[in-house]
Amino acid sequence: MAPVVTAVTDRVHFAQTDLVNWTLVADGDGVLLIDAGFPGHRDDVLSSLRGLGFGADDLRAILLTHAHIDHFGTAIWFAAEHGTPVYCHADEVGHSKREYLEQASPVAVAAHAWQPKWLKWSVSIMRKGALTHAGIPTTESLTADIAAGLPGAPRVVPTPGHTGGHCSYLVDGVLVSGDALVTDHPVAPRPGPQLLPSVFNHDEAACTRSLEALGMLDAEVLLPGHGPVWRGPVRDAAIKARDAASG
Numbered sequence: 001m002a003p004v005v006t007a008v009t010d011r012v013h014f015a016q017t018d019l020v021n022w023t024l025v026a027d028g029d030g031v032l033l034i035d036a037g038f039p040g041h042r043d044d045v046l047s048s049l050r051g052l053g054f055g056a057d058d059l060r061a062i063l064l065t066h067a068h069i070d071h072f073g074t075a076i077w078f079a080a081e082h083g084t085p086v087y088c089h090a091d092e093v094g095h096s097k098r099e100y101l102e103q104a105s106p107v108a109v110a111a112h113a114w115q116p117k118w119l120k121w122s123v124s125i126m127r128k129g130a131l132t133h134a135g136i137p138t139t140e141s142l143t144a145d146i147a148a149g150l151p152g153a154p155r156v157v158p159t160p161g162h163t164g165g166h167c168s169y170l171v172d173g174v175l176v177s178g179d180a181l182v183t184d185h186p187v188a189p190r191p192g193p194q195l196l197p198s199v200f201n202h203d204e205a206a207c208t209r210s211l212e213a214l215g216m217l218d219a220e221v222l223l224p225g226h227g228p229v230w231r232g233p234v235r236d237a238a239i240k241a242r243d244a245a246s247g
């Protein structure tokens with residue numbers, strides 16, 4: 001499925017696919033990508049850039065919410081082939097370099113494979129390169145100085161839990177939440193604001209604390225790593241996700 005790209009503000013554009021989403025922030029100086037899909041999304045990421053009038057070499061940087069393969073897949077290629085700078089939270093840099101891996105083990109995921117939607121999802125992500133083991137050795141931590149010079153001057157909101165160094169980003173009053181708060185997922189029990197199934201989360205208690213932190217932000221649009229855009233106070237989305245987790 002080709003990505004559906006939606007203009008959220010003058011600068012912020014949301015690319016949604018059935019498996020994972022990414023966000024583009026464009027201004028006169030170029031374009032920034034927040035998350036980068038699976039390795040097999042390269043043509044889709046390039047077409048979303050082209051749709052805004054940019055080529056691969058106009059990409060100023062890629063910011064990662066976290067270094068799972070569905071969020072940093074094409075960043076491996078951009079970094080290697082185009083020298084695109086890749087940034088994430090300081091606590092996620094080692095993960096992005098693949099000094100260690102904080103991803104649900106195939107065995108843990110296989111335990112769910114008797115459920116048709118898990119099986120279907122597993123097949124889809126394998127086709128998109130889910131088993132790619134490469135890291136990005138050039139990943140650097142995003143400092144306030146570097147962020148200030150990028151399109152949209154994104155603000156980092158630390159949201160550890162899904163991975164140890166997961167973070168979210170605020171741009172133009174829009175929250176890009178990665179997997180700290182999603183609105184759906186191919187294996188979610190139901191649509192709506194929620195945490196991902198716990199098999200995917202490194203530290204569930206930290207996920208809950210990060211959700212509380214997101215609920216205190218003054219943002220009216222949420223662009224999640226999985227699922228559709230949420231329009232309305234992010235506080236309300238965080239409450240719904242908390243209630244879904246406890247109910």
Ligand SMILES: [Zn+2]
Binds near residue numbers: 020070
């Ligand atoms: Zn994800």
